[in-house]
Amino acid sequence: MEASHVSHKSYSPSSAWGxxxxxxxxxxxxxxxxFCLISAFIAKKYFGYIFSSRAFLFLLSFHSFLSLFIALLFKSEWWWCAIAFIFPVGVALGLYLQISSALSLAVFLFLFFIFGxxxxxxxxxxxxxxxLSETLLDILPDKKKLHLLDAGSGFGGLLIDLSERRPGWELTGIEISSVPWLxxxxxxKILGCENVKFQLGSYExxxxxxxxxVFVYLSPVVMSEIWKKVQYEMVPGSIFMSYEFPVDGKPPSFEIQMNENGEVLYVWQM
Ligand SMILES: C[S@@+](CC[C@H](N)C(=O)[O-])C[C@H]1O[C@@H](n2cnc3c(N)ncnc32)[C@H](O)[C@@H]1O
Known part of the structure; x- marks a missing residue:
């Protein structure tokens, strides 16, 4: 057991620019x-440059590549670099195609309430x-009153499945995003799962x-932070599991290859 336990303490996440x-x-x-607007202004004012559609495409490409360059300079993650590159083109395309603003707003709100x-x-x-639920049932003891948390429970599929198959277990899901939680x-409630409780809020x-x-399926960027919380708060004998994402420098007690797609469940016996 690698974790050092400090009982009755809770871990407070640090806040940072990152x-x-x-x-x-x-x-x-x-x-x-x-930068692009200043360049365009200088080109027009001092060189009398007339903006044709070809020049606009050039400026748009310049904007995309410049955004990518600055994102890399800021050491953004690769998907933010990709977003930085695509974003100017997406906006220009939306304007060019004159997509209705009501439709854009509806799509934005739908996505915002799930992914915001x-x-x-x-x-x-x-x-x-x-x-996954089959794998969890295989490796977890079939004892009554096992208390399991899905930290970031999404639309609740995992816990609802477990609740039907282990009615004696106490299952808690916590989800920060309002639509999936609701x-x-x-x-x-509709399925009458009495041993599951879904909370709205942050597992932090x-x-x-x-x-x-405690089961998590989160993202590589939060694993070292959640590991600190696990070390502080989980008691000896409890189990921490992470689906797909390991913790850097903290080898699990064991891991299970889930299926042919290569997804892995990492398990730490605390
Ligand atoms: C990859 S999904 C996993 C969903 C579900 N556990 C499953 O196995 O299907 C991660 C979920 O964690 C939620 N989440 C992320 N950070 C959270 C936080 N700090 N507190 C609670 N939920 C969080 C996200 O909104 C998302 O629904």
Whole structure:
């Protein structure tokens, strides 16, 4: 057991610039757009340059490459670099195709209520493989009253499946995004799953001490932070599991290759 336990303490996450990469992404676009506009202004004023559609395409490409360059300079993650590159082209295309603003707003709101929290959590929603519950049932003891947490429970599929197959277990899901949480909450009520509780909020503010098992399926960028919380709060004998994402420098007690797609479940016996 590698973790050092400090009982009755809870881990407080640190806040940092790196925690809000969307601000960095916004800054990238503002800086590159400003630079492009200044360049266009200088070209027009001092060289009398007339802007043809070809020149516009050149300026747009310049904006995209400049955004990519600045994102790399800011050491953004690769997907933010890709977004920085695609964003100017996406905006220009939307304007060119004159997509209705009501449709754009509806799509934006739909996506925002599912993925909006990703801007702060850096963990998007995507479901785990349906065979995961089978694997958990295979490796977890079939004892009554096992208390399991899914930290970031999404639309609740995993816990609802487990609840039907282990009615004696106490299952808790916590989800920060409101639409997935509401969906899982209503689904558990409609299906009458009495041993599942879905909470709306961040696992960062939930003490892990009372759980026998904590399961996460999050993202590589939060694994070292959640590991600190696990070390502080989980008690000896409990189990921490991460689907797909290992913790750097913390070898698991064992790991299970889930299916032919290569997804792995990492398990730490605390
Ligand atoms: C990859 S999905 C996994 C969903 C589900 N556990 C499953 O196995 O299908 C990760 C979920 O964690 C949620 N999440 C991310 N950060 C969170 C936080 N700090 N507190 C609670 N939920 C969070 C996301 O909104 C997303 O729904």
């Amino acid at each position: 925690k809000y990469p969307v601000l960095k992404a916004l800054l990238v676009q503002v800086v590159s757009l400003t 929290t990703t801007f702060t959590t850096r963990v998007p929603y995507f479901p785990s493989h349906p065979s 969906f899982s909450f209503l689904r558990s 503010h939930l003490n892990f001490e009372k759980f026998d098992v």
